């Protein structure tokens with residue numbers, strides 16, 4: 001440990017007695033073949049007091065790597081030790097390494113690192129093992145956190161925490177300030193998040209504002225609904241704010257020139273080869289993403305920058321895509337639609353999410369158990385959704401047609417992918433949508449008369465080709481459904497005024513039962529069925545008549561999505577020597593401040609992920625990221641992926657992931673999670689020495705930030 005960093009660590013512990021954390025790794029591809037397991041034994045009683053039968057077992061971390069970590073108190077002068085090998089099936093026999101004892105001098109991180117040589121008297125000859133050792137002086141605080149994790153998860157051992165404490169008696173623990181009651185206080189590092197909040201927003205609220213209803217002024221007189229919608233317009237990050245749009249001669253919105261063309265960004269992945277399967281069933285287990293692929297180019301920063309530059313190339317194809325969601329309520333349609341929207345936007349495809357519920361709420365008010373006062377509103381208890389409620393069915397078809405009309409018009413203006421989110425649970429409804437998309441639909445009188453203004457009547461649709469794909473979400477898992485229904489009642493504006501939660505749940509269940517009576521699963525056209533994707537049994541994706549580059553990518557994305565909650569931690573590398581010199585790029589190593597950050601990061605990750613069974617650490621191939629990851633122990637590390645597969649892979653992972661990389665790359669990843677438009681990407685600040693925690697789970701995406709160090713320049717370039 002560099003002197004300044006050691007001093008800083010000592011200062012941070014308030015001068016209390018520090019401990020030496022030692023991590024030992026042994027690498028040898030031959031051991032597994034020979035059926036041998038490495039151990040450590042040494043002078044301290046915990047290490048067997050030179051008794052080979054009491055040697056400490058090293059844990060296998062990878063095929064050819066074994067590890068052991070320990071805490072040595074600073075008052076212990078030296079600790080002598082050696083490696084020995086024992087056959088897997090015969091622990092009484094052992095081969096001790098050649099050469100003198102190894103010494104660990106406490107209070108210093110100077111350790112002799114030489115390869116371990118084991119001599120065999122048979123044809124095996126000499127087996128040589130590489131030894132790696134890392135040491136770190138830990139403050140009592142760090143140790144307390146680690147000890148707590150160790151205590152809570154004693155069997156099995158916590159990965160990332162130390163395996164052995166050389167004098168773990170309660171007296172010395174108390175003396176060093178790590179009583180088991182001490183709380184881990186990561187919260188003290190939390191700083192505000194500039195973009196996403198830590199609360200999840202109900203996904204439907206972030207969908208497109210009902211343009212046709214807002215421009216014609218026809219909506220429910222229900223104040224709550226208006227308030228809700230207008231608030232969401234004000235606070236909506238979406239660029240689709242009609243109030244401030246330019247109007248053409250026909251009164252329609254005239255988009256600025258740039259908006260008229262779809263923006264495509266290819267981040268360097270080739271088009272997946274997608275055959276044209278008919279009624280093909282792909283089970284999740286058959287579709288695999290190769291997480292081991294490591295043949296990625298090194299210039300990941302350039303890839304991210306290129307994502308922005310690519311926008312200048314303009315559209316590569318002019319085919320519009322309408323993704324029409326299908327499914328009973330509470331099947332994750334809005335959730336999936338929002339996620340897909342975010343992904344496609346991130347890829348550079350102009351995408352909008354139209355939620356019919358939002359239209360319905362604006363036109364007819366929110367769900368209430370009492371009659372609404374609005375003249376044109378329909379009471380919306382569960383009864384409103386009955387399949388034989390003619391008035392309800394018409395009202396729902398009407399708002400669905402309006403939303404579809406808005407979506408198609410937006411496509412005509414230049415939009416590329418429209419995601420149409422409603423139950424669309426009957427064939428009749430889907431036929432209506434298909435006809436509209438094909439430009440063949442004669443709008444029912446019902447819609448034209450009260451809604452269309454004079455300008456709209458004059459409007460004609462320009463012909464363009466639009467592919468419709470139905471995306472049906474099916475869920476048969478009663479536990480998942482029960483949770484989903486309760487989430488809906490908690491979050492949906494339909495129940496915002498319902499004070500009795502259980503009454504809300506009953507009403508929603510009744511609504512669902514009405515839908516079930518008339519529900520007709522998709523059997524027509526091009527479709528993707530997501531079946532039980534969140535049930536824990538793996539799920540299935542069924543596809544029919546899907547072809548083309550973008551639909552192929554969508555399928556690939558969907559097959560990798562799941563709802564297992566897990567954090568994704570994004571951080572830049574520690575400050576590099578080039579950062580200090582003000583140089584951008586290069587491959588310099590870390591400054592002293594940067595290596596202090598790397599140790600703090602390791603300690604943070606150890607605490608943050610203490611209860612996780614596993615996690616993975618991803619770094620770039622540049623040494624500043626690899627060095628930043630170096631002090632992190634106990635979790636597998638891998639370097640460099642291309643950016644677009646990283647998103648898919650981040651979605652696919654069920655365990656936590658820590659990404660240590662460069663500003664440009666993190667900007668691009670962060671833009672995905674925060675749903676930031678690509679043009680804002682160069683301005684997203686990813687400060688040094690700060691961890692951005694993205695929490696993925698059943699409710700969506702949340703963000704939390706931790707700043708581990710204060711007194712350093714946090715704006716240095718990549």
Ligand SMILES: Nc1ncnc2c1ncn2[C@@H]1O[C@H](COP(=O)(O)OP(=O)(O)O)[C@@H](O)[C@H]1O
Pocket residue numbers: 327328329330331332333334335336473474475480484487488530532533534563697698699
């Ligand atoms: N494929 C899926 N199957 C089942 N549940 C899902 C799926 N995807 C997401 N969910 C869960 O369903 C909850 C409710 O989803 P939501 O999108 O509001 O339902 P819907 O739009 O179908 O009424 C989400 O908060 C999420 O936790």
Ligand SMILES: O=P(O)(O)OC[C@H]1O[C@@](CO)(OP(=O)(O)O)[C@@H](O)[C@@H]1O
Pocket residue numbers: 204329334355356357358360396397400421422423424425429492511
């Ligand atoms: O008209 P259909 O196709 O049923 O779909 C729209 C309806 O979907 C519903 C069904 O519950 O879901 P949501 O609001 O959750 O998006 C209603 O709000 C909305 O009116």
